[in-house]
Amino acid sequence: MDEIKNPFSPGAGSPPPELVGRSSILRQTEILLGRTLNRRPEKSMLLTGLRGVGKTVLLNEMERLAQQHGYHTISIEAHENKSLGASLAPYLRRLFFELNRLAGTGDKVKRGLIALRNFIGTIRINYGDLGLDLDPLPGVADSGDLENDLPELFQALSEAAMEKQSAVAILIDEIQYFKEKELSALIMAMHRIQQKQSPIVLLGAGLPILPGLAGDSKSYAERLFSFPDVGALSQEDVARALQEPARREGAVFANDALDKIYELTHGYPYFLQEWGYQAWKQAQTENITLDVINRATEKVIERLDQNFFRVRFDRLTPGEKRFLRTMAELRSERMRAGEIAHALGVTVNKIGPTRAHLMKKGMIYSPSYGELAFTVPLFGDFMLRTVPKEH
Structure with missing residues (x-):
């Protein structure tokens, strides 16, 4: 079949042609966003799940929902060798400048930028590179203790957002890579935000160890966050995820072909995209049969071994x-x-x-x-x- 029309898109964080089986999480996100805008307390959300279940795709969709609700957003990915402060600083700078461009009077944005300048100085980033040529304000986010400074910085951000009648969503992928003290500081910052019913939400994602890490860091984490489990798809959702995109392009999967893909993938979304992509390439007609899936499987395994699995194996x-x-x-x-x-x-x-x-x-x-x-x-x-x- 025409490879240009292939609807399937295997790739890290690539949006699937049909997002299925996640409606409850997205509904929960909309409730969180709506309640926070109305200054009603609601738990922020940290998604957990194995590799390849679509956590990053969901985070991207959650960011889109936040923007639809009028939130200003920043989105980062945690790394083993990069600190929380260094990851956040440039995005927070951009966010403060975005807030500064909004209509309204007051000095909360400037105070927030000064707090950010102080914070950057404590984590040894060259704030000159970030364009923050401001006089320091002693005593605000400048102690050098992340568990003290990050909550103060988030508080300054929330005050700036409230002054501009706005709200902020912070999205962080791979949260489990933060060090224990960094995770603790992030939890403490969000604890302060929730206590004051401030317009900031945290939407994050990580491996299944995340709830345990958060709980070990701060015992109240389970009362501060919800931890929706992003798991494999049901057999019915697998069929929808494959059949509906194919039908839009004039093709159809045979029922036994769908059953075989479910058996091979165990319902994991990333693998569905791999099998769907290769099945499309192998099919000679618009009918994607079990024989097509059997031929495609060899190609899929080869691709997974060379890419998806290999990059982890080589470490x-x-x-x-x-x-x-x-x-x-x-x-x-x-x-x-x-x-x-x-x-x-x-x-x-x-x-x-x-x-x-x-x-x-x-x-x-x-x-x-x-x-x-x-x-x-x-x-x-x-x-x-x-x-x-x-x-």
């Missing part, structure tokens, strides 16, 4: 690869740490450092005490294909 040490290969051999969604240690021929204490490094890299997580699981769906199958079994 691993030999010891980490052996650990994950052993997990894969157990062929279970969840594995006991003791089982892994036994298979490796060592004690549970011995695997502790490797387990910690893999969790920090976002490769595994603990769904419950003493259990481990892959954060990347189907990664175990990849390890079995890629890493030779040790004898």
Whole structure:
């Protein structure tokens, strides 16, 4: 079929042609945005889920909804080697200048910019590069203690937004990469905002370890945030996600073809796009049959192994690869740490450092005490294909 008309789009954060199975989360987002505008307390939202379930796509849709409601937005992605302050500063600068252009009198925006200038000075960023040639205001967001300074900076931002009769949505992807003290400061900042019923919401996303990290950081995190689980799609939603875009382009999936894709992908949205994309390329007519899916599967596995899985695999040490290969051999969604240690021929204490490094890299997580699981769906199958079994 015509490849230009292929409706499927595999890629990190690429919007699917049909966003299905997420209506409850989007409705919850609209309630949060509406209540915050009306100065009614509501929990901010931190999405959690495995790799490839569409968290980034949802965040992008949530940002669009916020903008529709009149919010000013900033959107960042956390990184292992970049601090929270360094990530936020340039976007907050832009936001303050956006607020400054709005109609209205008062000095809250200028005070906010001065607070940002003070804050930047404490995290060793060259504020001259950000165009903040302002005299400091001693005592505001300048202590050097992030847990003190970030709440003060957010408070200054909320006052500037209120003065301009506006609201702010801060969107952060991959939140689990922030250090414990950074996450604690972010939670404290949002705690102050909620206490004062200020017009700022936090919309974030991270791996399934995020609720635990937040709770360990501040015990009140569960009362401050909701943690919607972004999981795999149902078989019905999988059919809709594939069939409706295809029909708009004059093609149709056979029912057994849809069943096979669901079986192969387990309903994970990223993989649906891969199978849909390759099935379209393999189909000779507008009828996408089971035979087409079987031919496409070889291409999909090849692409996943070379790209989606490989970029994560290449970050691993030999010891980490052996650990994950052993997990894969157990062929279970969840594995006991003791089982892994036994298979490796060592004690549970011995695997502790490797387990910690893999969790920090976002490769595994603990769904419950003493259990481990892959954060990347189907990664175990990849390890079995890629890493030779040790004898």
